[in-house]
Amino acid sequence: MMMAGILILLWSTSRSALTSVHGFASPILTQQFSRLRGNENANSLVRTFSAIDNSTTTIDSTSVSDDALIKAQRAERKRKKLLTKAAAAKRRKFIGLAKAVDRGQFKTTYQPGGSSGVSFVAKSGLPQDYSSRPFTVLGIESSCDDTGAAVVRSDGVILGESLASQAHIHEEWGGIVPGLAKAAHEENIDRVIEEALERAQTTLEEIDAIGVTVGPGLELCLRVGSEKACQLATDFKKPFVGIHHLEAHILMARLENQEALEFPFLALLVSGGHCQLLKCLGVGRYAVIGGTLDDSLGECYDKTARLLGLPIGGGGGPALEALAKNGNATAIPLTIPLQKRQDCDFSYAGLKTNIRRAAEKLVLERGVESALELSEEDKADLAASFQNTAIKHLEQRLVRAMKMMEKEDINTLTVVGGVAANQEIRRRLQNLCDDRDWSMVVPPPRLCTDQGAMASWAAIERLRMGSSDDPSNQDIYARYPFSFYDNSPETNNE
Ligand code: ADP
Numbered sequence: 001m002m003m004a005g006i007l008i009l010l011w012s013t014s015r016s017a018l019t020s021v022h023g024f025a026s027p028i029l030t031q032q033f034s035r036l037r038g039n040e041n042a043n044s045l046v047r048t049f050s051a052i053d054n055s056t057t058t059i060d061s062t063s064v065s066d067d068a069l070i071k072a073q074r075a076e077r078k079r080k081k082l083l084t085k086a087a088a089a090k091r092r093k094f095i096g097l098a099k100a101v102d103r104g105q106f107k108t109t110y111q112p113g114g115s116s117g118v119s120f121v122a123k124s125g126l127p128q129d130y131s132s133r134p135f136t137v138l139g140i141e142s143s144c145d146d147t148g149a150a151v152v153r154s155d156g157v158i159l160g161e162s163l164a165s166q167a168h169i170h171e172e173w174g175g176i177v178p179g180l181a182k183a184a185h186e187e188n189i190d191r192v193i194e195e196a197l198e199r200a201q202t203t204l205e206e207i208d209a210i211g212v213t214v215g216p217g218l219e220l221c222l223r224v225g226s227e228k229a230c231q232l233a234t235d236f237k238k239p240f241v242g243i244h245h246l247e248a249h250i251l252m253a254r255l256e257n258q259e260a261l262e263f264p265f266l267a268l269l270v271s272g273g274h275c276q277l278l279k280c281l282g283v284g285r286y287a288v289i290g291g292t293l294d295d296s297l298g299e300c301y302d303k304t305a306r307l308l309g310l311p312i313g314g315g316g317g318p319a320l321e322a323l324a325k326n327g328n329a330t331a332i333p334l335t336i337p338l339q340k341r342q343d344c345d346f347s348y349a350g351l352k353t354n355i356r357r358a359a360e361k362l363v364l365e366r367g368v369e370s371a372l373e374l375s376e377e378d379k380a381d382l383a384a385s386f387q388n389t390a391i392k393h394l395e396q397r398l399v400r401a402m403k404m405m406e407k408e409d410i411n412t413l414t415v416v417g418g419v420a421a422n423q424e425i426r427r428r429l430q431n432l433c434d435d436r437d438w439s440m441v442v443p444p445p446r447l448c449t450d451q452g453a454m455a456s457w458a459a460i461e462r463l464r465m466g467s468s469d470d471p472s473n474q475d476i477y478a479r480y481p482f483s484f485y486d487n488s489p490e491t492n493n494e
């Protein structure tokens with residue numbers, strides 16, 4: 001009897017305590033509570049408390065029936081689902097806020113497939129019987145700091161190539177000076193074309209078509225290559241293709257691997273001027289699903305290399321990568337960019353500042369004059385920590401893009417552009433793909449950076465689709481975004 005009295009007393013105090021703190025009732029409390037009661041109502045009470053465990057809704061356990069409880073639980077589940085849906089819709093709105101996405105703000109966008117994305121038009125004729133025999137294309141690239149030319153055959157064989165690097169000029173001036181770059185292109189272009197033809201053991205009369213980069217890039221530099229190619233195509237009456245530089249980077253991954261890299265696939269384009277995630281639907285058909293809000297990854301590598309006094313001619317990436325091999329990747333705490341932004345965009349400007357401040361702090365601690373005077377060990381730690389954080393940012397954005405693509409049964413990734421030559425990036429992204437059962441196709445490192453074969457191969461892919469341009473009417477475009485072709489709800493951001 002006395003035991004029963006104690007139990008009743010305990011029951012009433014426990015109940016009032018639990019109903020007053022119901023919002024925080026833990027499963028352990030709930031279990032103890034039902035054990036104390038030890039009767040058939042325990043189940044309904046357990047349900048009561050589990051229903052209110054993580055919510056702020058108050059439900060009085062004494063007055064609600066099982067039906068009412070189930071209804072309350074359903075309503076709560078519905079409310080949570082709606083909230084999740086609203087958050088997802090909000091996230092989707094962010095996707096594609098990247099600068100590079102065509103929202104009608106650009107005068108010229110790349111649209112070789114017409115408004116449908118598939119209606120290719122040949123404007124200057126195609127090689128006769130091109131589908132029954134391999135054909136050869138002379139490609140010219142002068143969008144930035146390297147003058148490149150190559151003769152490539154339509155079965156993917158590079159017959160001959162030549163590249164005039166301007167690294168020594170940039171090393172001397174501490175970066176690219178457009179006027180100097182233009183002068184160097186003018187000086188080198190004839191020689192580079194001649195060398196490529198000679199090495200391929202062919203002539204301008206014999207080749208079947210000409211392709212040249214017409215954008216995006218430095219206007220002064222693009223013009224040198226474009227004018228030369230247009231003139232040659234007109235003089236020798238050759239089919240002509242105006243190449244989009246970024247498409248050429250992407251298609252380069254197919255040069256040796258057309259079966260492994262069939263459309264559609266996801267492309268991560270990382271270069272000195274660009275940082276984008278693209279859903280590649282076909283030649284001339286790309287949907288930008290993320291881009292950089294400020295700096296590109298290549299630019300960030302170059303600035304960090306300069307900060308540490310490394311050679312920057314031809315880009316500071318290779319020197320920084322080499323130095324990072326000797327450093328501790330977790331020695332310097334750095335912040336991974338855009339942690340709160342749930343989209344596929346990138347930002348590298350903050351990391352650039354972050355690494356500069358970290359170097360300044362080390363300079364103070366070590367009592368030296370500048371980052372250039374830091375020990376090799378400190379510099380290697382800075383380089384390794386920078387690279388590790390930069391790659392973490394890539395990985396995070398990539399995983400999000402991969403999840404989106406998986407819903408559309410896309411599970412192949414290509415990584416292209418100059419920065420894709422980086423072995424550590426290739427290794428880490430390959431691991432990511434292995435973990436998610438994706439396949440990854442990357443061009444050989446030397447074909448990741450700018451060279452002539454990329455213009456030849458992109459022209460071959462376009463010619464095969466029945467697409468070419470008019471050399472008498474070809475302009476160049478410093479900014480030349482992909483037109484936005486997409487019809488899937490996931491990436492439709494209008
Ligand atoms: P662009 O951006 O003018 O088209 P590229 O596509 O050739 O030129 O990319 C050049 C960029 O790639 C430079 O910023 C360079 O530092 C970077 N890069 C080249 N090799 C590496 C590497 N191994 N690691 C990191 N970055 C690299």
Ligand code: MG
Binds near residue numbers: 450
């Ligand atoms: Mg490039």
